[in-house]
Amino acid sequence: MSLKSLLALALGASCLFGATNVLAATAPADPGVINKEQILYWLVKRGELDAEASEEERQQALAAYTAKSTGAGSKAAQVLKAREQQLLQQARSNSLRQSKLMRAQSRVADTDVAKRVKVLAVLVDFPDLPYNANRLSPGDTEMYYANYSVAHYRGLLFSDAGFPGPQGQTLPSAYQYYQAVSGQSFFFNGDVKGWFRASQNAAYYGANDPNNNNDDKAATELVEEAVAAAVATMSADELAQYDIEDPYDIDGDGNLDEPDGILDHVMIFHSSIGEEAGGGVLGDDAIWSHRFFVPSAPGQYGQAIPGSNMRLFGYTIQPLDAGTGVCTHEFGHDLGLPDEYDTSTEASDGSPVGLWSLMSGGSWAGSPRGSQPSGFSPYARSFLQDRYKGRWVNEQSLDYQALDSNGTQVTLEHANSSGVNQLAIKLPSDSIAFTPAYQGQYQYYSNQGDQLNNALSFELQLPMSTSLTLKMKAHWQIEQDYDYVQLLVDGVPLAGSHTKSSNSINNAANIISGDSAALPGGEGEQGWQEISFDLSAYAGMSKQISLVYRTDEAVGGYGFAVDDIRLESDGSLVYSDDAETALETVVLSGFVRTDDTRPGAPRRYLLQLRNYQGVDVGLQQDSYEPGLLVWYENLAYSDNKVAEHPGYGLIGVVDADQNLIGNRDSEVQVRDASFSLYPQSAFFGDTHLGNNSLFDDSDDYSAPLKPQAGLVLPKLGLMVQLLTQEQDSSQAQLLVSKRGDSNGTELSASISAQQEGGDVSFSANLSGGTAPYTYQWDFGVGGVGSTLATPQYSYSESGTYTVTLTVTDANNRQTVTSLQLTVSIPLSALFDISGTGLTVQFNNLSRGGSGELSYQWDFGDGQSSTVASPSHTYSAAGSYSVRLVVTDSQNNQSSNSRTLVVSNPVVPNTTQSSSGGGGGSLGGLSLLGLTLIAWRRRR
Structure with missing residues (x-):
């Protein structure tokens, strides 16, 4: 059965995109492309902010302007985005099964897989803002051109040799970017059509909708108009070139590289500055860059394109002055990547990612701003490697459980090299504190998450009785009506003391939803309630009883916990389950039996060596320090909403320098997040420029005075020590270890030396002790030495020298060793x-x-x-x-x-000349x- 058929059955055939019957949605803003400097520039230029405004006033103006970008948009928008991910994941599962078989037959390695996409880019302007009368002057944008021609956008997107910048410099194209980050395995191709004129003025499409999170009102209509105009100029054969993928596996055959009747990738460019960069002369009426979908009729993907047999569904939209960063960022969403910026509804300093990733602020790296976007986070690289194969990342993996106090040495290349450019350290899953059981130690719990269909089931032999009541203690926090719990008797939902017969969101009947703590009569902080169901109608029968917890694709609470389940007949106890014993008769499908904790999710440390090579050249413009980045990936979180959960998120960098840089936001605070053997470069307002070469999870990286810029890490005794590091951070040697106990084996050391004339490279050979280790070398020349693990020294005279090494471990145990070195120059x-x-x-x-x-x-x-x-x-x-x-x-x-x-x-000449010259x-x-x-x- 095809995925489409499965979804129709699962969702009651109400709509391909769910029982909520979402036919249209306003377009949500993308917070990952905000340009704060340009927003302030345009607020001042339009007279909405005084040029002499105080810093506090400027920040308030920024917060008010960007409020629409916080949150994930309307509920409908969230559902559409999340359901697309559900479709993609199912399609990916189908494809994996098929591709494994095909690769087994063809013996094609993952690294040899090439992915080609064909992008249709369309240029559209407005009656009141033509592209060639856009009311911009050179100082309004760093990407100012006198002529925004079709050729300009062809170069920006698809050139294999770069395109001319505003000052005549050569800037990298989107094609070059994706070639570089994929190890030349991803081919970003396509063409540009336009310019076309929209039917309405700009405000019709871009005005903010106060009823839907101030999302752009009719951006999807603009997309439909623009694509229809472009398709009208194309032959059927040309149009067919833009349908070579089946990302949702509509026919269910596992082949994602075949036509599906939907345009694969559509990029729209409009004739204004984007609202994310101040909106230009349009202000709030400008369209905010984003990736989204045109409305879908029931049972369909998107809209039919007039005069063709093709449909339009997903798209990205960018401004007139778009740089490579905005284009590649939005296309990253098209590839399935989430924002790594803070998208919460509250004011935020930003997540601890900053410019280190394209899917956060890295889209604005380089000069001009946004012209040299930085590379992907290791989370994104792993995602792209898994989904598309090729050469997005060359990862080496270690398991925390296999580490010891002696440590494992790893050689890491810079992130844009073809060598081992990412180190993953798999950590044990965490247990999350949870409300204790109602009585005893154990309870049953539904688990938390999106797209759940979890169940707890057991068989009941019901006695003959006129009064049969099933009772239980429970507490819950469930997204009202969108998510719910039902008690099923042989699959049929039963009404009970706390159920709701129906709702306007979906067709589910007799549901428990909302927050138990908000109901009267609750016990404790979470509001334990006694809920009951009348089973008298089933007297004398054997029935399957199921508690099911179903969630949609976005938002939600912690779920449903239940304890002390019992069946009473005329006041007498017939059946009971207090969860204290794991019963074979209870079947748990997604539910778990737990204590005062709930299960955590997979988590990893991901290490990258970043420098100014490859796509990361733009990081130098913003004084981001090269070195070793330690990232923490925690799949217990699906986002980086650090304003809601400071210190916790999907992915973030561990800041090696916990000294704050004034009161600046996270983007500035993490500029010096890298671990390094070298001091930092000067930066305005930063008075702590020392280096830190040791990651130790016993240290505090939570930035207590700026918690949204920090991370709360598990204390597992994990350490990563930089042993060597090239001056340009192109390569480094690391020691990854686990802290041992104080009674570890005896520490010992010896010295190895490699000579070439008077140039000698030393290294320490260690055994025993407890990492991390510190080193003190004496080269036997007037007290000259080093604290590196593998130093080098150039002797100027032949002779015999006594080289001494003192090693100290984490428990302050020391060992001293020496080497008689004969140097002949x-x-x-x-x-x-x-x-x-x-x-x-x-x-x-x-x-x-x-x-x-x-x-x-x-x-x-x-x-x-x-x-x-x-x-x-x-x-x-x-x-x-x-x-x-x-x-x-x-x-x-x-x-x-x-x-x-x-x-x-x-x-x-002692005679002075008349001019008084001095020679x-x-x-x-x-x-x-x-x-x-x-x-x-x-x-």
Whole structure:
């Protein structure tokens, strides 16, 4: 049976997108593309904010302007987005089964899978705002062009060589971006049509709807008009090129790379600044960039496109001055990625992601702003790799349970390399604190989440009686009417003391919904209620009793907890289950038997090495520090709404520097989140520029004074230590370990050394002890040393040196070891020359050899010297050949000759000119043909 048929059955055939009969929805704003600086610019330019406004007034104005972007839009919008994810997930499951079989037959590796998409981009303007009379001036946007031509958008989206920037520079295209982040396995192709003129003025489409979270009123109508106009200019054969995918697997065959009658990818560009960047001259009437769907009639995907056999469903929409960042961000949604920004309904400092990910603020990285978007978070890379295969990420995985105190060393390449560029550390699932059982230790719990259909079932043999009542204690927090609990008797919902017979949202009957704590008579903070059902009609029968918990695709509470289930007959107890014993007769399908905790979800640490290479070059513009990023992924959360749950979210970076940068928002606070062996670069307002090379989960990374910028981490004894790090953060060696007890094995160490002349690379070989370790090296040269795990040192003299290493572990245990190192450097006679007039200073730069060196100088005028760095005055100007012979204690010799020309000193003219000028000649010795050698002998 096809997915479409299954959905129709599951949802009562009311509508492909659910029993809520959502036929249309206003278009929700995307908070991930907000440009605060440009919003303030336009508020001032339009006279809505005083140019001299205080910082507090500016922040209040920003909060008011961006309020529409908080939250996920109307309920209808949330349902549409979430149900699309449900369809995609089911289609993905079908495809995995099919692709596994196909790959087994063809032996094609995941990394060899290439994905090609075809995007139809359409340009549309308004009667009151033509694209070529857009009322913009060069200072209004960093992406200002005198002509926003079709060719400009073709370059922006599809060029394989970049496109011209506003100042003539070459900027990366969306095609190049997706090629880079996918390891050249994802091909973003297509074409641009337009410009077309909308039937209504701009405000008709972009005005905010106060009844629907101030979403854009009719953006979907604009999309329908624009696509219809574009399709009217295309032949059937050309149009068919834009339908090569079946992402929802409509025919249920598991093949997602085949036509399905729906345009695959539609990108709309309108003729205004986007509302997310201030809205330009339109202000609130501008369309906010987003990804969404056109309305769907019952049983259909989207709308039929007039004059064709094709349908329009999903789309993205961008502004006139869109940069690569906005386009790639919105297309990321088209690929199935969520926002990693805070989308909560409350004012927020922002999630702890900032510019580190395209799906948060990274869409605005680079100069001009948004022209060099940063890479994806490791959550997004893993998602894309799983869904599309190819080369989005090369991940190495460790299991926390398998780690020990000795640690595991990992070599990590930078995130945009083809080597191992991501390290995953799988953590044990967490248990979440929950309301204790009503009595005893255990209770039954429905679990929490979207798209649930969980059940607790048991068989009852009902006695012959005129009074049979099923009673139980329960508390619940359930999205009113959209989600619900039912008690089923052989699959039929039964009315009870706390049920509602029907509702306007769906066709479910006899449901329990809402919040038990809000009802009278509840016990405790959660409002334990005694609920009852009359089973007298089933006297003498055997019946299956089921408690079912069903949720839709968005929003919801913690669910339903039940305890002390009992059946009474004429006041006598016939059956009871207090959950204290795991009964074989109770079948749990999604429900769990639990205590004062509830099950957590999978969670991982994901490590990336980020620098200014590849797509991350734009991070330098915003002073984001290169180094090791430790991300925490917690699937107990489906979003990054840190204003609602500060310190917790789907994905975020662990900030290595917990010193706040003033009162700035999270985007600024996490600029120095990377762990590094090198100090930070200067940044305005940041007075703590030291480095941190050790992640230790026993430390506090919650940013207590700015909790939305921090993360609350599990205390598992996990540590990650940077051992080595290239200067440009292109590669690093890590030690991942688990803290051991204080009675661990004895700590011991030895030294390894690799020599090339006087250049020596040292490394420590450790066993026992408890990580992390600290290192103190002494290279045997006047107290010179290092605290790195694998240092390098260049010796200037041959000889035997005692190298000493002191290692200290996490429990302050120490071990000291040493190595006798013999260094042999070839003897090399070197010198440079300086001086004035006939007097010349010869500077000895010789190196190498053994023991004490002796020197023999021949100045080329019959004079000589045995001083290491002599001074010599020539008797006359001329050309002289100077030779130095150096001999070491083993009678090894090296010589070096140079030719120099000396001149008589210039006698200054003591007569002052009438102009009072002070000369202007070099007035000194001309030394020609001299070579200055940079080697210096260390002492």
